[in-house]
Amino acid sequence: MSTSADTPAAPATAPEAASGAERLWSVEEHLEDILAKIRPLEPIELQLLDAQDCVLVEDVTVPAALPPFDNSSMDGYAVRTVDVEGASEEFPAVLTVIGDVAAGSGDLPVVGPGEAARIMTGAPLPPGAEAVVPVEWTDGGTGGGPASAMAAHSAAPDGGSGEVRVHRPVTARAHVRARGSDVAAGDLALAAGTVLGPPQIGLLAAIGRASVKVRPRPRVVVMSTGSELVQPGEALAPGRIHDSNSFALTACARDAGAIAYRVGAVDDDAATLRSTLEDQLIRADAVVTSGGVSVGAYDVVKETLSELAGDEGSVSFRKLAMQPGKPQGFGRIGRDRVPLFALPGNPVSCYVSFELFVRPAIRALMGLAPFDRETVRAVCAEEVASSPEGRRQFLRARYADGTATVVGGSGSHLVKSLADADALIVVPEDTTSVAAGTEVDVILLG
Ligand SMILES: Nc1nc2c(c(=O)[nH]1)N[C@H]1C(S)=C(S)[C@@H](COP(=O)(O)OP(=O)(O)OC[C@H]3O[C@@H](n4cnc5c(N)ncnc54)[C@H](O)[C@@H]3O)O[C@H]1N2
Numbered sequence: 001m002s003t004s005a006d007t008p009a010a011p012a013t014a015p016e017a018a019s020g021a022e023r024l025w026s027v028e029e030h031l032e033d034i035l036a037k038i039r040p041l042e043p044i045e046l047q048l049l050d051a052q053d054c055v056l057v058e059d060v061t062v063p064a065a066l067p068p069f070d071n072s073s074m075d076g077y078a079v080r081t082v083d084v085e086g087a088s089e090e091f092p093a094v095l096t097v098i099g100d101v102a103a104g105s106g107d108l109p110v111v112g113p114g115e116a117a118r119i120m121t122g123a124p125l126p127p128g129a130e131a132v133v134p135v136e137w138t139d140g141g142t143g144g145g146p147a148s149a150m151a152a153h154s155a156a157p158d159g160g161s162g163e164v165r166v167h168r169p170v171t172a173r174a175h176v177r178a179r180g181s182d183v184a185a186g187d188l189a190l191a192a193g194t195v196l197g198p199p200q201i202g203l204l205a206a207i208g209r210a211s212v213k214v215r216p217r218p219r220v221v222v223m224s225t226g227s228e229l230v231q232p233g234e235a236l237a238p239g240r241i242h243d244s245n246s247f248a249l250t251a252c253a254r255d256a257g258a259i260a261y262r263v264g265a266v267d268d269d270a271a272t273l274r275s276t277l278e279d280q281l282i283r284a285d286a287v288v289t290s291g292g293v294s295v296g297a298y299d300v301v302k303e304t305l306s307e308l309a310g311d312e313g314s315v316s317f318r319k320l321a322m323q324p325g326k327p328q329g330f331g332r333i334g335r336d337r338v339p340l341f342a343l344p345g346n347p348v349s350c351y352v353s354f355e356l357f358v359r360p361a362i363r364a365l366m367g368l369a370p371f372d373r374e375t376v377r378a379v380c381a382e383e384v385a386s387s388p389e390g391r392r393q394f395l396r397a398r399y400a401d402g403t404a405t406v407v408g409g410s411g412s413h414l415v416k417s418l419a420d421a422d423a424l425i426v427v428p429e430d431t432t433s434v435a436a437g438t439e440v441d442v443i444l445l446g
């Protein structure tokens, strides 16, 4: 039962409300209530790889030019342009090779008139040289025809033979990457608000940053409830089933960007549930439970969490105008008011609820835009004979080329068809059937 504090101003429109029964919340109302109570996590300084996919909260400026020095973009020979003017294969410019410049070299030879230094990609341009001739435009120091590669350093420790024949001229700065041509010192490397993907992490490393200030990934504790649940890998006794929700939800939480901690299934026992929650709160930025939110005699989650008060926080249980996912609990628990999502136990209900409500909340905790799943218009390939009036139905489907095809039935226990689906067809509350060929909204799952 929702408390008056949780009741939004919008009037209830569902049929139950009119008849005086407990009103149904719309999907949007529930989501708004959740997002209104979620605050982004406080920023912390994280090592680069721990900051992946996180939102940067500081402007990062470039401390020193990138590249830090003029360097070669090719393996070849560093030369003075005047020395190779008019060079051709028939009339090559013959230069004296004075040594090697490898990437990382700090001790550079000076290239004088009539001289060349073997230079590797990324190596600093030595003083005196103005350009680089790729090795393919030379004989590679062999005295033969055009080379396809250089002699390995081990085979030519002195930097190749004493001479190289250059077959083409080069202009000044040819095959040279200028200092600061990527970014200059003082430039803005990344603005606050940037989401750190692999290229951004690479840039930060390139400018020498080892750590950055970001909003961290939330730590999400996932707990399933139900005395019937058995850990996968263990044998089933009569009446028991394997716990699939805690695994699916943990995977969902990771997929949404969280650091997820899966807690084994908790029995339908109030004291165990309470103490497990207390133990877990220490490492939780959010808690997700599955099961025990309906109206059964052993629906301990609802019973226990409805009773929380004072410092314990509070959790509201409500019915939503959707299928699957009708019974839902949401609140904030403990002194730190950690958001808690009590999702229904049916596996499909649990998954769809996560997608619609928990995924956006995890993103909001990270400071990301809450919604990232794409919704497209698509042609419904087959007839949907019936959809419950007054409830928004989310049907498992496969989507391809503008067409969505329903996979399996609407039962909330059908985990195989959920695994076969890559989309959810959305049938609105006021629609009780969909003719084949009708356009529908389709949420793409990943
Ligand atoms: N009389 C009514 N009964 C039910 C109603 C209702 O309005 N009136 N609502 C139904 C709907 S809709 C749903 S959804 C479920 C929600 O039930 P609970 O959240 O209380 O979940 P449980 O009863 O614990 O379990 C339901 C179902 O899911 C299986 N389950 C639970 N946890 C797991 C898990 N971790 N892994 C795999 N499967 C799990 C469980 O064995 C049950 O079969 O209530 C309906 N009933």
Ligand code: MOO
Pocket (backbone or CB within 6 Å): 322, 323, 324, 325, 326, 327, 344, 346, 349, 412
């Ligand atoms: O609404 Mo329940 O969540 O269908 O199965």
